[in-house]
Amino acid sequence: MSEVSEPADPADPAHPADLAEPAVALNWAAFGYGGEPRVEHLNLVVPRGAAVALIGPNGSGKSTLLKGLLGLADITSGKAIVLGGTPEQARRRVGTLPQSDARDTSLPITLRRVVTMGLYRNVGPLGRIGKRGREAVNQAIERVGLEHYAHRRFGELSGGQQQRAILARALVSDPQLLLLDEPFNGLDRENREMLLDLVRTQRDEGRTVIVSTHDLEIAQRACTHVLLLANGHLPGQPGHPTAFGPLDEALTLAAVQHAFHDSTVELDQHTVTTTREIDAP
């Protein structure tokens, strides 16, 4: 016989009633800039604890979708619910790793300071980071294996270490949703394995991860779901989804070929690779 539980308190963010809500629900949503959609026709529900691989060719709107979920790109039509509210309301509970080219490595600050910045949205840059905050910073740095580098200047770290530091900054506030924009770009094998492991751990701990990538092996090894985006058929048209669902149902060769309609798609054992015809020798 199953147990009868207490009624849910919807005001308690850690309560199961809150966790039963999807992490993201998009209802014919479109996101873009200056009122112009760059990705559209998004109709999907991401359950809590899912890890979604966001895959599509250049320009299909992966970054725009991630920015839209943070309230940093316009919602030009439809509706977007993130962690039960608007993207702006959810932002404090979302951790982000922007694309590496959006990173300023010239700032003369330590890795520890970079990670501490992940708490500013809760306390503000002039707010006091108490003992708990300092412990959270230590834990986030340890989690990405950089405890011996905490006092190094951020700009002196290798690309992979910088990526880990930004990841620690995303994790330090214990976010319920992680949005990672091409975090595997330029990583060597060791950093890549560490990041794959971290995505799996986040998911196992009940957090939701949406990770954009060009690498289908990452989807296959770390994710539960896949969202495939395609470019519009004419230049300048917004991107749109071609498949969304659990990985074993949605990540098929046909669906990938559909998304990358201007590329050659090959299936090699467990790995699917795409080559743009324009780039092929």
Ligand SMILES: Nc1ncnc2c1ncn2[C@@H]1O[C@H](COP(=O)(O)OP(=O)(O)OP(=O)(O)O)[C@@H](O)[C@H]1O
């Ligand atoms: N800030 C912006 N203002 C106006 N248009 C933008 C802006 N950022 C991106 N775009 C346009 O939106 C479209 C989608 O770009 P987006 O960066 O979201 O695609 P993507 O799938 O992430 O591409 P990539 O794989 O190259 O990172 C592109 O046509 C791009 O030129």
